Structures are given as structure tokens and as C-alpha cells.
Amino acid sequence: MRGFLASSIGVTCAAALALPLTLPTASHAAPSPTREAVPGSTQSLALDPLETSPGSTSTRAAGAPQEQGLTRRDVRPFSLVGVVWDDPDAQLHGNVQVRTRTTNTTRWSTWQDVETHNDDAPDLDTPERAAGGLHGATAPLWVGDSDGVEVRVKAEEPEAERAARPATLPKGLRLELVDPGEEPPQGSRAEGADTGVIPALDKKQTEDELIQARGGKSAAAGSRPFIGPRPRIITRKGWGANEKLRERKLGYTKTVKAAFIHHSASGNNYRCSQAPSVIRSIYRYHVKSSGWRDIGYNFLVDKCGNIYEGRAGGVAKPVMGAHTLGFNTNSTGIAVLGTFGSSKPRAAAVKAIARLTAWKLGLYGANPRGSTYLKSGGSNLYRKGKNVRLKVISGHRDGFATECPGRRLYNKLGSARSSSAHLQGR
Known part of the structure; x- marks a missing residue:
């Protein structure tokens, strides 16, 4: 030994x-x-404003939640999802849900919640953080082999702030679809x-x-x-x-x-x-x-x-x-x-x-x-x-x-x- x-x-x-x-x-x-290098890839898709349900007010109206997402679409194979945004210090107050389609099938999952508060991060004033390039991010969600995705993100202000201003989402929201690549030999x-x-x-x-x-x-x-x-x-x-x-x-x-x-x-x-x-x-x-x-x-x-x-x-x-x-x-x-x-x-x-x-x-x-x-x-x-x-x-x-x-x-x-x-x- x-x-x-x-x-x-x-x-x-x-x-x-x-x-x-x-x-x-x-x-x-x-x-x-x-x-x-082990093969793998990341698809990064910018989120779009979502239409509100019939009879509701605009998502950008005062006091109403802002909603962004993507409608069902075909994508390259992936197994893990997450949502990121520009400012690493900004918080996503609200909820994120995704549903995915199993690869080479027509079977879609039910809506799954993504944990929005991802509190793992480099410390302040460290070289890793000072180097720049960091983004805000949700926790990642493992969904298994998939080739279709739909996502919706809805903002909701903390209780103490709801009466003071309308709900907003962080800038630059993107859906990240991660393919882990092949298993090691x-x-x-x-x-x-x-x-x-x-x-x-x-x-x-x-x-x-x-x-x-x-x-x-x-x-x-x-x-x-x-x-x-x-x-x-x-x-x-x-x-x-x-x-x-x-x-x-x-x-x-x-x-x-x-x-x-x-x-x-x-x-x-x-x-x-x-x-x-x-x-x-x-x-x-x-x-x-x-x-x-x-x-x-x-x-x-x-x-x-x-x-x-x-x-x-x-x-x-x-x-x-x-x-x-x-x-x-x-x-x-x-x-x-x-x-x-x-x-x-x-x-x-x-x-x-x-x-x-x-x-x-x-x-x-x-x-x-x-x-x-x-x-x-x-x-x-x-x-x-x-x-x-x-x-x-x-x-x-x-x-x-x-x-x-x-x-x-x-x-x-x-x-x-x-x-x-x-x-x-x-």
C-alpha cells in the first residue's frame, strides 16, 4: 500500500x-x-415572454407576475436541465417548472419543479468570484435521456415586497440543457x-x-x-x-x-x-x-x-x-x-x-x-x-x-x- x-x-x-x-x-x-475528453454538450436557449391565460392581465402590469419560458420543442439529446441568468447576485423569486420528452418516444413527463435557490457558490472576494463570468443559476434537475423540453418561469415577489412593486425576473434568463456524454470505459x-x-x-x-x-x-x-x-x-x-x-x-x-x-x-x-x-x-x-x-x-x-x-x-x-x-x-x-x-x-x-x-x-x-x-x-x-x-x-x-x-x-x-x-x- x-x-x-x-x-x-x-x-x-x-x-x-x-x-x-x-x-x-x-x-x-x-x-x-x-x-x-469525455464527449458532452450544453444547449443554452434564451427564454421568451409567455402569453397569459385568457382573461388575465398582462404579465408586465403592475402587481402581476412576469412569466417567461419556452413552448414544447425538439432539441438535441440531454439529461439535466437548469435555468441561469446574467447577475450572480440576483435572486429568482418565483418558481421554475419543466417537462421533458423521453428520447425517441412521444412520452412527455408531468411538470417538475426546479429548485430556484441555488445557494452553493464561490465566496465573495475570492479569485474564483473576482475573475468574472459567474451567473445566477437554479439548482440542476436530472431528467434522464430526453430530446424534447418545455419550461415556464413565473416571478413572485417576497411577501414583504408584494405591495411595493410588481414582480420581476432576473435579466438574461436562459434554459441550460446538459448532455453528460458517454460513460467512461x-x-x-x-x-x-x-x-x-x-x-x-x-x-x-x-x-x-x-x-x-x-x-x-x-x-x-x-x-x-x-x-x-x-x-x-x-x-x-x-x-x-x-x-x-x-x-x-x-x-x-x-x-x-x-x-x-x-x-x-x-x-x-x-x-x-x-x-x-x-x-x-x-x-x-x-x-x-x-x-x-x-x-x-x-x-x-x-x-x-x-x-x-x-x-x-x-x-x-x-x-x-x-x-x-x-x-x-x-x-x-x-x-x-x-x-x-x-x-x-x-x-x-x-x-x-x-x-x-x-x-x-x-x-x-x-x-x-x-x-x-x-x-x-x-x-x-x-x-x-x-x-x-x-x-x-x-x-x-x-x-x-x-x-x-x-x-x-x-x-x-x-x-x-x-x-x-x-x-x-x-
């Missing part, structure tokens, strides 16, 4: 495990991609560092690796570090990331003090075998549609409990993500693929959160049952510069006013904290 740690993949080599103690916050150039998912999977280690192996990476030798049982066994992780190569899409620079912070748990809000209508396609779609949506440097999450988990590497830079390193606006520094973001406001997450996914956090937080000495302080970079809950006390394993909603990670998943975080601490030996 020491051979794996010294391998060219570099994600869990001894040097990488030592880096959390010394890694500077400056960005560094990423290594050159090692696989061919099956051989890329076999076990091993060169085949797209970082294999699991048992607890003693994980402890020994960390001790040796820190320059020590195998220690007695009473002085071993608190860290959970390293779980099996499917790498970016394993899920078929097109490394030519993302920005080549990698951003790092100093440490990892907390993990924020999210749901992707992309719906639950996927098979676990489709999870790599879902992730490739979210990756493309974050980069090509939202304008981020890479996928926002550091890790993703599917409903079967499989764990995936997210943002590039090394799974053992403190990679700066774009997952919790205001608290991306010194934290890691873990998204469970699905929507969990009313749907219960599977036990396998909650166990995967525990396994992943026990290992990742253990690399940095963080207690999953504990609390920590993070300095806010500015959010709708905490002003910029405020030191905020948060649980080491927090939900997205703890740092930002949002429904994420959904009520049903949020209610499982207590169990995940206990399991994670137990895996660390606490």
Missing part, C-alpha cells in the same frame, strides 16, 4: 497527507490531464490508483499512513491518531471528468475544520449506475453554465453509498470548494445526490457521510461530535468577518439561510456525527 501512496496520482501520497500542515493558500497549476472503474478508484484501507493502515506521513513511526495503541478508515473513493477519472472543462488553477485553504453536508437538489430519479453521468452533468453545469472554475463540491455521495471525488486538487488536501457561500474557507463540502425535503435518504448514503468525514476530518484532527469556529466570508446569515461557532459536521443551512440539505437529510446528521466519531475511535 505504500506503493500506492507514492504513485503518480498524488491524491493520498505521503507528501499529500503532510501538506495539510504546510500547504500555502495560493493557487497552483494543475497537472496535465491524462485522459481524452468500464475498465476505468476497477480497483487501483491507475484505474479511477482509490481503494479502502482498514483503520490500522490508515493510522499508520498518517503517522508516517507526519514523519513519525508506528505508535502504541494508546497514542494513535483519531481517524477513521479511509473509504473507497471513485476519482474524477473514475466518473469520467473532462479535465479540459475546468480552470487549470487549483485553490487551497490552510486546513479542514468542518464538513458541510448538502443535497444536490437534482432529484431522486436516477439509478446508482447513472451516478457518474449525474456528476458529469453537474460538473458541466457548474463550469459552463454557472461560470465556476470546477464542480463546487469536494465530494459527492450517491444513494447506494458510493463516494466520489469532486473538485480537483487531491482528496486528502484542503481544496477550496464552492459549496457554502461564506464558509468555503477551511471546510469541505459533501453533496448527496438527490433531493431530501420530503424524501428520506437511504441508510447507505448516511453511512457514507460518516465514513468519509471520519477519514477526512481525522486528517486534520477534527472531532465529528465537536464544534469549531469559522470566519464568515459573508452570507445571508452572517456578516463578513464574523467568527461563527458551527458544528464540525454541519448542514448547508447552518451557514446560509436555505432548505439544503433538505429536512429529511438534515435530521440524519446527528446519527452521522455519532457514527463518524465512533469510526475515529472517540
